[in-house]
Amino acid sequence: MDQLVVTLDCPDRPGIVHAITGAIVAVGGNITELQQFSSPDTGHFFTRVAVDAQDRVALERAVVDATAGFDAHLRVDDANRPVRTLLLASKAGHAMNDLLFRRQGGELPIDVVRIMANHEVLSPMAAFYGVDFESHAVTPETKPDFEARVRQVVEDEGIELVVLARYMQILSPELCDFLAWRAINIHHSFLPGFKGANPYRQAHTRGVKLIGATAHFVTSDLDEGPIIEQNVVRVDHTMNVAKLMRKGQAQESQTLAEAVRLFAEHRVLADGDRTVIFR
Amino acid sequence: MDQLVVTLDCPDRPGIVHAITGAIVAVGGNITELQQFSSPDTGHFFTRVAVDAQDRVALERAVVDATAGFDAHLRVDDANRPVRTLLLASKAGHAMNDLLFRRQGGELPIDVVRIMANHEVLSPMAAFYGVDFESHAVTPETKPDFEARVRQVVEDEGIELVVLARYMQILSPELCDFLAWRAINIHHSFLPGFKGANPYRQAHTRGVKLIGATAHFVTSDLDEGPIIEQNVVRVDHTMNVAKLMRKGQAQESQTLAEAVRLFAEHRVLADGDRTVIFR
Amino acid sequence: MDQLVVTLDCPDRPGIVHAITGAIVAVGGNITELQQFSSPDTGHFFTRVAVDAQDRVALERAVVDATAGFDAHLRVDDANRPVRTLLLASKAGHAMNDLLFRRQGGELPIDVVRIMANHEVLSPMAAFYGVDFESHAVTPETKPDFEARVRQVVEDEGIELVVLARYMQILSPELCDFLAWRAINIHHSFLPGFKGANPYRQAHTRGVKLIGATAHFVTSDLDEGPIIEQNVVRVDHTMNVAKLMRKGQAQESQTLAEAVRLFAEHRVLADGDRTVIFR
């Protein structure tokens, strides 16, 4: 038996769960996990079903047929197939180190195909983890070339997920649109507080008692993308900006890794500008 | 349309979800929430389904019929019917105050039918919240009488849930058995650490850096009942036992209230000695 | 021996701690707790010293003399004297109930002298806790009268702390200035996110994964006052605005109570627009 994952969303109508479960029974599948949500805001229905079954293709065909009248958007995937992932990085290595270490330990179902950075400094770490690494100086002049290269890698390598692991450049609106709902960024604050640059400095100035990190999908509207995961940690008046930064890095790494895991396990669905997360 | 809740558990077999959802479709019901879990430890299946439907009795009959071969234990209840609840208390009023205040604000779907205490001191609070209150001196000699009175109230009043809101007496094994899976206690530590008396003193002696509270079902095996909810809060070396106690009380109240809410919303199911919680 | 608390701030200069401790030794006092902080941002020094000593007046005189050259702002207070407090409230009673219950249990060193509200509804709760209550209809026309009454109560009753326990009206700039650094508000979001009205609605729209509460000093710049305490709690996509609200109320009550405790124990000092908190 294979472990498969069905994700499906459609306008909410009675009978949809029964239709899906019928298709699963019909191919001899066994449901091991089922979550569903009907959004009162958008009138949309979402589900994620983990199924033990013989044949991915047969299950997919059965679900497609059973939900034919529901105008559904669906996917049936192998639960253990690692998601093809591209990392973008700059100089700070904590988030990237954490992702690569967890992937190596089998904790994250991703296949890190390549790392692209705008600095050389993380090259040895990439080498240690055995991941292809390329660095490019990204200036206003060369940015279009860099972004063209990102697009090319995404297309040539069949990239399903792009992770901005503290990549410190703003992507162009065109690239954001190209990567819609498949690029995850980690912002080093508890959004919507402290958007933009230097959030730790802003947090220090404001004197907050907790700082946080937010993993969200990349959109052209900076720091406004749909939120996947957030965490906070307690701070106090004695901490200067550098200390807030150090304190926050563990949150950043952990929050990003959790968001990547949720995405790679097909637990994140799009509900307008918000996410539905099936943990 | 009424808001109904189906809870069901049975030995895990393929087709059970499809059978239930079929029954719901058949009576024109609409699923608004569905959670399920198959326990690898006990081979048992659990589900909770929230349904908008016309007729509770019709839905119940349909689900009973549809799951006839599955050896299922099931219940179909009105989601908005408050659970008939008896509180046991002693002198400390924080947990009881919290429950009564939340109930009054409509936050907890319970109907507090009566408070029974082994002291007089909480009588004015009961009066303020308009709940019948009776106090009994509980000594080794009178304990059987008190417990007989508890049984009588449970039976005469149709009590579905007994909450020990910092009731500082140990129930007899017989009463524990009588109240199995329908009596919730709050223990003022993070179980299984610091069982028994004076957990805050034990925590101080051990020098822990977090203290907690545990809401669990009452069993005759003291402090070993199935856990429903737990919370912790950070403490430090400067705090003496009295300060730990004050610090912990907010956790106690909140943890107990959350456990009561989960129970009253039919979100707690029994899996051997453990709980399945559908949040 | 009395338990006294010295709080002092001054421009940072070597020798200040030695000067203060010298004064304490000179009057035969014993230090039981000492905290200090030098702010790199403002070059200011802050300390809080708990002292067991015979005579508050003698200690105050000694500290004043010893720190004569330091341009210090200082106070020597009895640690066990409850702070004279005025509550402002509207219709929601959770924060007020929590404060009154904790005060009654001896957890908060405050003396709630009076409650002023713009609705009648909390009158029975005030009566139950034995606190004077007055309600006033607050309209644009009557607001100046209400605020004049607040000032009068503050002055006549020697009020040291005003707590806005979910008081749903904006105070005038004049009253904010009058109450500077002695009025605490609870905002039902994790500031600086979701300022202004309906923060739970804003949080729902933005799809955040944690919601919070912020206790801060009242200033004429709405929701921008110095932060004293913050807390968060995890939420998810299934929660509508009403559920976020219920979920957030426990955080609000707890965060406000903690801020009031810190203030009443003289643990909150002013460092420009930020707070120094000596826990």
Added chain:
Amino acid sequence: MDQLVVTLDCPDRPGIVHAITGAIVAVGGNITELQQFSSPDTGHFFTRVAVDAQDRVALERAVVDATAGFDAHLRVDDANRPVRTLLLASKAGHAMNDLLFRRQGGELPIDVVRIMANHEVLSPMAAFYGVDFESHAVTPETKPDFEARVRQVVEDEGIELVVLARYMQILSPELCDFLAWRAINIHHSFLPGFKGANPYRQAHTRGVKLIGATAHFVTSDLDEGPIIEQNVVRVDHTMNVAKLMRKGQAQESQTLAEAVRLFAEHRVLADGDRTVIFR
């Protein structure tokens, strides 16, 4: 000016803080941080003072002289001198990776002199971070040799701190005594719950709703050593032992790193069987 740290403990007597601050003033030092604690349980006094001063030796002499009558145990150290550290490891690399990465980034003031392991598998990671690595098969027969080698390294290399970064062997009572108050272990549960082997399995069996990690000093009384730091994370009924393990690893790494930082910054003092932590 150098940044120095004075730590001192002695039987509690009036005048001790004044004596220390006098010595600091006498050598022209400036206090930047001061914390103190008088333990009501042991009648002992503890302090940690961060001082900007010209000369470590002069400051030490001044403090020794000033506190001559107090029967004090004291140390004056350079705040920026990294603590000489030996890591013990087995096969799991998460805690070790985290420590080495944080040290490399300047977050932990330690100098990892050597890694000793009872398996080869972490050798490449040690090489990547440029730390000497030696592995030894540890059997009942060879354990005395291994422990003799540990002692030798500690003595020859001037090791100040031994960190058991998920080292899965029990140290002999003799080695525990030899390393008293200078060896830190990470236990993968929220002690005192789930002592001994397989804490995640125990946690699963008991059905707890939070799991945790505890960093403590090593003593011959297994899992009973003084606690330095603890953290927890929420879990639920769906998580099997393997998932609890993965979920817990981030807590383990973070809790151990925090304990090591506290130790290396001289923020951990011994109060009987408990720790005083000056954060």
